[in-house]
Amino acid sequence: MKIALAQLNFIVNHFEYNKSKITQTIELAKQSGAELIVFSELAVCGYSPLDLLEREDFIIKCQKSINEIAVHCVGITAIVGSPSLNSNPKGKMLFNSAFVLRNGQVSSIHNKTLLPTYDVFDEYRYFEPNNEFSIIAVNGKKIAVTICEDLWDDQPVSTSFARSRLYSKSPMEELSVFNPDLIINIAASPFSYNNEERRKKVFADNVHRFGLPVIYVNQVGANAELIFDGGSMVLNRKGQILEQLKSFVEDFKIIDTESLETTLSTPIINSSEDLRISKIYGAAILGIRDYFQKMGFSKATLGLSGGIDSAVTLALAADALGCQNLRVILMPSKYSSQHSIDDAIMLAETLNVKYDIINIQEIFDSFNKGLSELFMGMKEDITEENLQARIRGNLLMALSNKFGHLLLNTSNKSEAAVGYGTLYGDMNGALSVLGDIYKTDVFKLAHYINREREVIPNNTILKPPSAELRPDQKDSDSLPEYEILDSVLFRYIEEQKNPETIISEGFDRATVLKAIRLVNINEYKRFQAPPILRVSSKAFGFGRRMPLVAHW
């Protein structure tokens, strides 16, 4: 039997668009002789619609889409993700379901059992867990249909204080009593550079536990913070990956169930550091591009300082949006070094990006004059540093308002963590590109961008990081060296280790406690930060919910 894997990029709440994409792909699969086609989780409405799921008009549109798609399912069976109504008067109103469509109608509905409710996932907010199990038959093959987390009942633990069995049920244990021939998993599984190996392990573990091949169809595309990488997979009975669809783009592939019985003599494994950085690069490009396209924008701006963060952001934006859609501003002050201005100009010219230079000194002077009575007799301090950052933020927003360029934020994760940034200044932006990428990885990204030619000036990469908001300022004046800071931050944020554990791993006590304190007390800044493209297992934003008002 031929099975089509449809790895598509949906838009949340765009029913016509999603439906048309789905029905066109069904027609393509029919032409290719497929007897079954598999779409991803919540395909009809896009994942995740969040609180739109609480609206009756939204659910009616989902039902209408399913019925209209079903009409196309003649001579083919389709598995399509959509919410469905819970007919039991007790429990949440909806299920997260896989609809089996054939003979022009809904043949059966299979509901998700395990509802991830952690990190960026809120599924129990909307859905009732499934409690009834059945399999489907297509051309004599018995198939266990599962939805994303349903295969994650026993997952590798990723933080120090976590457990592998978050659920008391195992959907595949329930389904295996029906003796299925294969497992299909429809998913909306977001990318993170430290999750890819976990994902492969989970599928291989399921293959080994139940002795069944797995076909996994993931959605692709970015929705603000979340980047879905696709990378749909087919695993044989040995747990080897027979097929892997592309990452970060739509893909479509037809496989034959006979191939599931084959064995690879040399399984491909590649997970070097270079691959990690290239995946982050690919994720960021998709994240930027989809944010703009799905919001109906094409043009971007940012402030180009000559430093590495704005340089890497610009290079990513040029790849994602095209240099003709970019326009940047250099905004030197009296504290800006000439080499920073030169480096910024060199980068803009290398990337062929239009740039303007506005010296902020006069505007800064006018603020100081306006504030002179209030501030009489007081010394310059952080106030004046922030003021410069905010003047720049205003100029960028003025350009954005006048010409319709969305402002890209250039802060990195190390800065976001310790609050090294000015709210309403350099923290401005419609989208934070680097906000989940530590400074040490920003350097690696710069090297990756320069892998063929010097795009980002070497001087930008080599010089010591500085905000240039006062004379001879260096980041290392107020922060530990980034190599150390990032190591501490990763252990505290991604791995959720206790401070004492981190110290026991060989870090200086004062450095650890200072870094952690800075993370904790700067929640108020991150609360108002732009959405951050998530590439790690624990990004600031929706997936990390810390109390704003607390004792530290």
Place this chain on the structure above:
Amino acid sequence: MKIALAQLNFIVNHFEYNKSKITQTIELAKQSGAELIVFSELAVCGYSPLDLLEREDFIIKCQKSINEIAVHCVGITAIVGSPSLNSNPKGKMLFNSAFVLRNGQVSSIHNKTLLPTYDVFDEYRYFEPNNEFSIIAVNGKKIAVTICEDLWDDQPVSTSFARSRLYSKSPMEELSVFNPDLIINIAASPFSYNNEERRKKVFADNVHRFGLPVIYVNQVGANAELIFDGGSMVLNRKGQILEQLKSFVEDFKIIDTESLETTLSTPIINSSEDLRISKIYGAAILGIRDYFQKMGFSKATLGLSGGIDSAVTLALAADALGCQNLRVILMPSKYSSQHSIDDAIMLAETLNVKYDIINIQEIFDSFNKGLSELFMGMKEDITEENLQARIRGNLLMALSNKFGHLLLNTSNKSEAAVGYGTLYGDMNGALSVLGDIYKTDVFKLAHYINREREVIPNNTILKPPSAELRPDQKDSDSLPEYEILDSVLFRYIEEQKNPETIISEGFDRATVLKAIRLVNINEYKRFQAPPILRVSSKAFGFGRRMPLVAHW
């Protein structure tokens, strides 16, 4: 038997502070002859600690607190809320528990069964639902211990597309087989002006279903967005409220179980519109005060425009923080009317608040000069309006940075809904005071503030609302009249009605569709807004999670 109700204001993660408050109150109860004392949900750590619950060091501190509190429980039994570890290796790692402490140790642990996971609640993110039921006995009385949502298995529906039975279990049905004499409910139930009657109805319904009196102990105090109002209650066997503890302040009361058998001849009912506004007033005061106190700040600033929003915010801040802790700036431009300046000065003088005046024209001119090359040949538009708002935002942040005054945001809910505000300008602030209060309610608050004398100048209340960012601008130039706008917004946001339903209730189609479209497309602005004091059943922020990238 004497039972003490301890309605206290805890600080999240402040274990020493919370423990000391709890043990002091235990000693007080002992001195008063109480045999049982009841504290609120998650009392040892404060509600809600959010993702701190995922940290091992945090859970260890909770356990340590419980053990230290238990030592004080000699000659008295205490019911104290705390997370506890789930000993079953399957399922979430924690329970949300009520610890029964007596004889100096933990006597039993009772776990929460119904875990609210909707609106502002994320409890299934952290906790495993309880599945084992038992009651406790204190001095011969059999008590069913429940935790907050446990009594809400059958709740009045508050939106158009919702159901009353969100859970398949009923903890009280399970507990009633043990024939308890009374129900105790420990809670962390946040205030909303349209939730109070629902809460009373739920308790009365439980009384009638199970024929048992209810003692309800709620936490009081604000944690950023959430304001817990206290208002702990004792209901007799008839469902009448025998005792109600104060709203918005700590309270302590001892009741005798004999009184539970009494009946009131004239139950008190008061729920007029005046009471609603006075409750919103009380909630806002507590919200402001606790944000500052718990964050370690005392001083606030804001921009005083002469309009009603900043006037009401200032009056609230004066009550919450004291006029000596306030300092405001008037920032007129050439578009500011003289009456606005006069009204603002009059208010500041009435409230005895220090004020400065900074005319923004010169700063505005310096920006225009800096941008003149970029904007050559282009007309003035929204860019220049936003620029004025952003200059004001910068000046306020400069004052905030220099003197340590936190900036209070003055935007109201109607504006936040339709995006009538400037990001990084008048949307700045550490805390949004009015962001969950519709403009029509802001006027009612102004009248309430003026109930004894003219605090807010009548002219401020009477004149047509205007942002004064261009000549003769009025809010009604771009928005429907607030009476209509707010009615549409309430139906769409709080009641979650479909657009067609709202239109069918007699509103103009174009007005409804425009208002709803504005709400939807301005999610990106609200994403970066300050935390909003929540007073309604559906505030912008944590409790309303809409997709940022979606088709509208």
